[in-house]
Amino acid sequence: MSSIRTNPERLSVLDRPNSYIGKTVPRPNLDRLLQGRGSYVSDLELPRMAHVVFLRSPHAHAKILSIDGAPAKQMSGVITVVTGKELAAVITPWVGVLSHLKGLKSAPQSAIAVDRVCWQGEAVAAIVATSRAAAEDAAEHVAVRYEELVAVTDMRTALEPATPIIHASLGENLAFERMHEAGAVDQAFAESDAVVEADFIFGRHTGVTLEPRSVVADWNAAEARLTIYQGTQAPHMVQNIAALHLGLRESQVRVVCKDVGGSFGIKVHIYADEMATYALAKLLRRPIKFVADRVESFNTDIHARDHRCKGKIGVKRDGTITAFEIDDLTGIGPYSMYPRTSAIEANQVVNLLGGPYTNKNYRARARVVFQNKNVMCQYRAVGHPIACSVTEGLVDLAALEIGMDPVEIRRCNLIADDAYPCASPSGLRFEQLSHHASLSKIVEMMDYQALRAEQARLRKDGIFRGIGIASFIEVTNPSAAFYGVGGARISSQDGVAVRLDAQGSVICQTSITEQGQGSESLTAQIVGSVLGVSMDRVRVVLGDTDMTPYGGGTWASRGAGIGGEAALQATKVLRQNILDVAAAILQASPAELDIVNNAVVGATDGTPRIDLNELARIVYFRPDTLPPGIQPELMATRHFVPREYPFAFTNGVQAAWVEVDTDTGFVKLLRHWVVEDCGTIINPQLVDEQIRGGVVQGLGAALFEKCIYDDRGQLTNANMADYLVPMSGEMPDIDVGHVVSPTRESELGAKGAGEAGTAGAAAAVSNAVNDALAPFGTIITEIPLTPQVILTALGKI
Amino acid sequence: MTAPVAISLLVNGERVEAQVPPRLNLADFLREHLKLTGTHLGCEHGVCGACTVRVGGEIVRSCLMLAVQANETAVETIEGLSDSGEIADLQAAFRDRNALQCGFCTPGMLMVAQDLLREKRMPARDEIREHLSGNYCRCTGYQAIIDAVETTARMRMELEV
Numbered sequence: 001m002s003s004i005r006t007n008p009e010r011l012s013v014l015d016r017p018n019s020y021i022g023k024t025v026p027r028p029n030l031d032r033l034l035q036g037r038g039s040y041v042s043d044l045e046l047p048r049m050a051h052v053v054f055l056r057s058p059h060a061h062a063k064i065l066s067i068d069g070a071p072a073k074q075m076s077g078v079i080t081v082v083t084g085k086e087l088a089a090v091i092t093p094w095v096g097v098l099s100h101l102k103g104l105k106s107a108p109q110s111a112i113a114v115d116r117v118c119w120q121g122e123a124v125a126a127i128v129a130t131s132r133a134a135a136e137d138a139a140e141h142v143a144v145r146y147e148e149l150v151a152v153t154d155m156r157t158a159l160e161p162a163t164p165i166i167h168a169s170l171g172e173n174l175a176f177e178r179m180h181e182a183g184a185v186d187q188a189f190a191e192s193d194a195v196v197e198a199d200f201i202f203g204r205h206t207g208v209t210l211e212p213r214s215v216v217a218d219w220n221a222a223e224a225r226l227t228i229y230q231g232t233q234a235p236h237m238v239q240n241i242a243a244l245h246l247g248l249r250e251s252q253v254r255v256v257c258k259d260v261g262g263s264f265g266i267k268v269h270i271y272a273d274e275m276a277t278y279a280l281a282k283l284l285r286r287p288i289k290f291v292a293d294r295v296e297s298f299n300t301d302i303h304a305r306d307h308r309c310k311g312k313i314g315v316k317r318d319g320t321i322t323a324f325e326i327d328d329l330t331g332i333g334p335y336s337m338y339p340r341t342s343a344i345e346a347n348q349v350v351n352l353l354g355g356p357y358t359n360k361n362y363r364a365r366a367r368v369v370f371q372n373k374n375v376m377c378q379y380r381a382v383g384h385p386i387a388c389s390v391t392e393g394l395v396d397l398a399a400l401e402i403g404m405d406p407v408e409i410r411r412c413n414l415i416a417d418d419a420y421p422c423a424s425p426s427g428l429r430f431e432q433l434s435h436h437a438s439l440s441k442i443v444e445m446m447d448y449q450a451l452r453a454e455q456a457r458l459r460k461d462g463i464f465r466g467i468g469i470a471s472f473i474e475v476t477n478p479s480a481a482f483y484g485v486g487g488a489r490i491s492s493q494d495g496v497a498v499r500l501d502a503q504g505s506v507i508c509q510t511s512i513t514e515q516g517q518g519s520e521s522l523t524a525q526i527v528g529s530v531l532g533v534s535m536d537r538v539r540v541v542l543g544d545t546d547m548t549p550y551g552g553g554t555w556a557s558r559g560a561g562i563g564g565e566a567a568l569q570a571t572k573v574l575r576q577n578i579l580d581v582a583a584a585i586l587q588a589s590p591a592e593l594d595i596v597n598n599a600v601v602g603a604t605d606g607t608p609r610i611d612l613n614e615l616a617r618i619v620y621f622r623p624d625t626l627p628p629g630i631q632p633e634l635m636a637t638r639h640f641v642p643r644e645y646p647f648a649f650t651n652g653v654q655a656a657w658v659e660v661d662t663d664t665g666f667v668k669l670l671r672h673w674v675v676e677d678c679g680t681i682i683n684p685q686l687v688d689e690q691i692r693g694g695v696v697q698g699l700g701a702a703l704f705e706k707c708i709y710d711d712r713g714q715l716t717n718a719n720m721a722d723y724l725v726p727m728s729g730e731m732p733d734i735d736v737g738h739v740v741s742p743t744r745e746s747e748l749g750a751k752g753a754g755e756a757g758t759a760g761a762a763a764a765v766s767n768a769v770n771d772a773l774a775p776f777g778t779i780i781t782e783i784p785l786t787p788q789v790i791l792t793a794l795g796k797i
Numbered sequence: 798m799t800a801p802v803a804i805s806l807l808v809n810g811e812r813v814e815a816q817v818p819p820r821l822n823l824a825d826f827l828r829e830h831l832k833l834t835g836t837h838l839g840c841e842h843g844v845c846g847a848c849t850v851r852v853g854g855e856i857v858r859s860c861l862m863l864a865v866q867a868n869e870t871a872v873e874t875i876e877g878l879s880d881s882g883e884i885a886d887l888q889a890a891f892r893d894r895n896a897l898q899c900g901f902c903t904p905g906m907l908m909v910a911q912d913l914l915r916e917k918r919m920p921a922r923d924e925i926r927e928h929l930s931g932n933y934c935r936c937t938g939y940q941a942i943i944d945a946v947e948t949t950a951r952m953r954m955e956l957e958v
Contacts, residue, residue, distance in 0.1 A: 026892050033900025034888040036835015036875030040901065043834035133820075210839040210847055210901040210935055261837070261901030262935045294840040516898030516936050689895050689941055696938030720844035720933070728939040729930030757938075 013530050013572060013747060014680070017596055020525035020535060024685040027521040028535065038259040041214035041231050042291050049216065049287040050079050052280055053135035054273055055125040055142050056299065057117035060151035060372040060713025061166070064115055064144060067125055072141040077134030081142055082126045082280060084112035091279035092245045094270075096336035098486030101343045104176040104368075106336035107167035111276035117146070118166060118334030119374050120714055121299030123273055126280055128288065151372040151713035155308065155331030158369040166334055166370045175336055176343040176368040180350050182425035183361030188323035192314030196397040200390050201782040203706035204306035207379050208725055211261020212292035213301060215274050217281035226253045228278060231260035233268040233513055234553035239545045240489045241270050241339060242278050257543035263515040264380040264697065266301050268555045270338045273300060298718035303707055304345065304379035306331050307386050313394035314361075319404050319412035323361035324354040326390060330376070331369050337377035339488045343368050345376070348383025348475070351426045354391050355473040356435050356651065357413045362425035372713045380697060382556075384474060384759035392470040392763040393781055396770065406469050406767070407448060410439055410653075414471060428473075433651040434739040435471055438675040441737050442469075442653050446673045451657060459775065465670070466772025468656040470763035473649050476557035476678070476752025477743070481646035493641035494558075495549025496566040498527055498574045500634040502620045504598060504612030505537040506574075511551025512563030513543050517754060518686035519559045523567050525682055526748070530571040531578075532595030533612065549637060557752020560682055561648055565746040566640040573636035581632040582615055640746065648743045648751040652676030654695070656764035660772040662794060665787030667703055667769055669732040676756045677739040680749035687753045688736045694757020695734050700726040702762035702783050804868040808833070809877030817864045823857075824848040826864035827874060835875035835904045839933065846932030849905040850874050856912045875904035884911050887949045896945040898936030905932050910946045918957075919950050 014021040032038055069081030093108040112123045125142050129135035150164050157163050158173045165173055189195050216229040226248065232238050235255040243250045260267065277290040292300065307330045314322035328349050332342035346366040354362055399409040414435035415422065423429050448467070455465050483490040497509045508527050512519050524538040541547055551566075552558060579590040582600040586593070586609055594603040599611045618625060619632045626632070642648060657671040674691050681687050704724035708717045717723045742749025762783055769785055770778070773794070780793045791797045801816035808831060817826060824841075827833040827850070836859055839845035843861040850859045851873040878884045884907055890896070897903040906929065913920055913928040920928065925946045926939070934942065 027895065030892045030897065030900075031888070033897055033903055034891055034907070035879035036833075036904045037879075038835075038900050040834075040837075042838070043828075208933075208935060210845060210899070210933060211837070212839075259901075260899060261839075262899045264935065294842065516900060518895075518898075685895050689898065689937060692938035692940055693898065693936045694938075697935070719842060720840045721842065725933060725935070726938075727930045727933060728926045728943065731926070731939050733940055734938060 013568065016529060016532065019529040021529050021682055022684065024683060025521070025525065025535060027518050028524055029520065033259065040211055040259045040261050041216060041229050042211055044216050044229055046216060046218055046287040049289055050128050050130060050284065051132040051135050052277055052288050052290045053127045053132060053139050054123035055127060055139045055144065056296070057113065057120060057122045057124050059117060059146055059148050060120045060153065061149040062117050062146040063149060064113060064117065064124060065147055066145045068143040069125060072127060072138040075138045075141060077130040078138045079128045079130065080284065082128065082283070084110050084114040084124065087112050087276060087279050088114060090246065090283050091275055094245060094338045096338040096341050098341050098483065098488055100486035101176060101341060101347060104336065104341060104343045105170050106175060107170060109272060109335045109338065111272050111279055119372055121296070121374060123276065126276055128280060128284065153371055153373060153709060153711055153713045155306070155329055155369050155371060158331060158371060166372065173370045174367060175332060175370055176346065178347060178350055178366045180364045180426060185323050185325060185361045185363040188361035189314045192322045193317040194398065194401040195312065195314045196394065196401050197310065197312045198393060198397060198781045200309045200311055200393060202305045202307045202386055203701065203784050204303050205701055205705035205707060206298065206301050206303045207264045207266035209262030209264060209266050212294065212297045213267060213271065213274065214291045215277045216287055216289045217278045218287040219281040219285055221285045224252060226278060226282065228253065228255045230255060230257060230274065231263065231267055232257050233263050233515060233555045234490065235513065235543060235545050236511065236550055236553065237490050245275060246278060246282055255545045257513055260515040265378050265382070265555065269302055269340060269377055271300065294720060295718050298707070298723060299374055299715055302337060302377040302379060303374050304376055305386060305701065306376055307349065309349065309386060309390050311390045311394045313398045315398040315402055317402055319402065319409045321357055321359045321398065321413045324359060324394065325363045326353055328366040331371040331373065333373050333375035334370055335375055337375050339490065340378055340483060342375065342377050344378055345383045349387045351428055352383055352387035352473060355387070355424050355428060356415065356471040358415050359413065360425050373709055374715065380694065381755035381758035384472065384755060385698060385701060385762050388470055388472045388760050389763040389766060392767060396767045397779065407439065407443060410469065410471055414439065428649065429645055430649050431645055431743055432741040433473065433649060434677045434741050435651055437739045438651060438653045438677060439471065441739060442655050442673050442675040445675065445735055445737055446655050463659065464662055464772045464775065465657065465659045466768040466770065468764040468766065468768030468771060469653065470760040470767060471653045472760040473651050474557065474752070474756045474759050475647045476650050477561035477642050477648035478556045478558060479642045479646045482556065491550060491552040493639050494551035494563040494566050495637060495639040496563065496570040497549055497635060497637040498570045500574065500578060500612065500616050502616050504616045505539065506531060506533055507539050507541065508567065509541045509548045510563055510567060511548045511553065512559040513554040515554065517554065517559060517690060518683060519554055519563065521686060522560050522564055522682045526564055526567045527571045530568055531575050533598045537598060549639065557754040560750045561746065561752050562640055562642065564682065564750050565748045566638050568748050569638035569640060570636050573638060577633045577636060578615065581619060581630065582610055584627050584630045585615065585618060586610060642745045644745050648745060650676065650678050650751045650756060652756050652760065654760040654764040656768040658765060658768040658772060660769055660790065665790035667785055669699060669730065672732050672734045674734065674757065675737040675739060676753065677741050678753040679740065679742040679751040681738060681740065682750060690753045691736045691757040692734045694755060695761045696726050696731055698758040698761025699731065699765060702765040702785060704784055706784050802865050804865055806867050806869060807871040809873055819863065819865055821864045822860055823862040823864050823867050824859035827859060833874050833876050837901050837904060839901065846909065847902050847905045849908040849932065851908065856908055875907060878907070878911065886952060887911060890945040890949045894941045894945040894948065896937060896941040902932060902934040906934065906942055914950055914953065919954055922947060
């Protein structure tokens, strides 16, 4: 690890004796998951609980002429069959737009389709029964008559006059368009020594969380209160939305989120079938459970990355990049998702493109169109993989055109490490990045020159290996600029409450959530370090709107940077409060005291003065022995949100070393390297594992993953045998290195690390494959790089 | 064909007698009837490996086996392997290496890893990757899991010496 900027005076709170910050410690409570004693929503059973199964449209676009649920209602175990029209009496429809995405439009979406279905998989009826099997049996006996409509499936023709308009009320199939221009683009291209263009194509793919989306909604009519047990990343957001559309006050809705079997952005949205489940609980006055099966997951979990992006780069002979231009087109399905909208990914592509480089001339257009396919929305690293693949693909093409080494052209153009703060041509503000230090480090880690020599040697034997480099930036720690300013009630601040219990242990309630990233661990590490207690004395409570402060949750790489800082600040207050009480008990001054290893000690000599256990005993049970006027507060709450920068950008670089079999078209991933800069590292192991997991999701996109639709809008590979995901056999070992530039926005200095891996992995692999195929004069700008794509490019099929 | 069938089997060493519908799969029987929820369902079509259990000492996908087929067999789940201490070292290696994030694949991964380690004392890294290649993990990228299995193999070898 190398540090580009240190703040010794500001790290004092974290740099205490026995600090856990920067140390690899195992996550608390992992034994529960290791012994099969986790508590996932799919495991949950409640008294009187019924199961819902949704009958889903087999058509991509059709009118619903009639629904006959009567025969199904007669079947054994069936409680009822509910149509969209009936459910509309309980829950109102929604429109997924935000005001800061100017011009974004969408149509009202219902929990269950009412008159018309707009994608294959949209629910048309709910069958509620005493078991899921009984409900599935009955679903086959619900008769629905459809009148099939023309399905709009190809984003390239969605805006043509001959194409039917999906939502007549909107007047067109365009959901959102953004244009951006900075600098003198035409002049820059005219003055370039070379201009290169390419069309980049990205396969629509999805998150494939191992635990499907699951909800148990329990309406207690006697309490007039709805409890929603759900694997979600944002409990308070779910609380707000459920209350809004069911006509309840937020205080009437409690959201409980225990263990979550994978999320990655898939579980940060509001899905129609989940809304229907809440509504059914209210309608039927009993707990209702919905667990998607795998086919439903493929058909209804948000998809992402279905983009076609024309890119253009200008370059001087000396390697200077003169301009970038893109025209991005994406198809988002029939509705903009709620409440985060489906325009964010395209918007991010415009924001992030060319982000690592000094170039100032930039023109972009992004168009977002409706289609009769499953909805698209934010999935891990939203927009980053597209922006990175287009940028880095263009940079490599420019290097090839002028005969420059890929590392060298990046050295020529990356923003200098001492040039901060600065802004990008799209208006992003960078506080402190470390592109050059990162690039130097990865070149050293991978032994770049040795790999080049090996590549040249093997080529003589007909073995085609390639090196791909991809620099990137990542959006982390988002402020209200992401959603709040557009009118969404999605909190960008987070809160933490810490209290000393009667035996001197700490209970910490935080509004960030855990889906395996290590939120619980990083919170305990911060609280333990700042307070001076061992981690085993810190219990972290999260994922419950009744039990935690209000906050955003865990998404967009915000948990450590925002929730972690709230934990730090709350603990500082608690620490001072404890020292004040200790000083009163010990007849000392607080400044003479410290807390180390669960005891109050002398600040200078470390002599034990009073155990926290004893201090808590006096405060809670013998306050009569305290001096008059002392009212101890052994609980403290603090909230935090970044205010100076809308986002804390991080940066990094990835490198891939691959071998392409030119006879079969198979790509073998030999090795992968990442250097990234997420600021202060709280737990190196957890950061590295976030990076590795993120990389592998990006490698899936690079080589395997694609939702394949036919021209009638039918998803043809909606199962795990036909939709390929990365498995252990094909994945390489991944070396991770760090550069550390803490953000000055917080005392903690942490930025996010959750999406860096996914941001650049596909770009590195694409560049490596093109490098491997250089002797054939072939350039491929499409992912996934399936054998078919590669053999076609090689002219072999 | 739909009338319940009587089955009798050993589950984690305990005798279980039950009347089950013929179509009930073993995973649902374990989870819903015996409340052994450590066996997870990820795909319900035999691809993801989350539901892996041992039947008669061999690993099987419990979503692809009917409960009636388990009649007169000995079934072992993650709860059994945990309580007996058989895989305590493997679980500790997973914990120390953070070889799990969301934990949903973990019971299946542990089952398959233990199967490999019973078969082969010191498998090569590639062999570990190969043996685990039928178990899907979306969180870790696999490397930490491979490391944890490798570490466990080495520690067991050292204990034997």
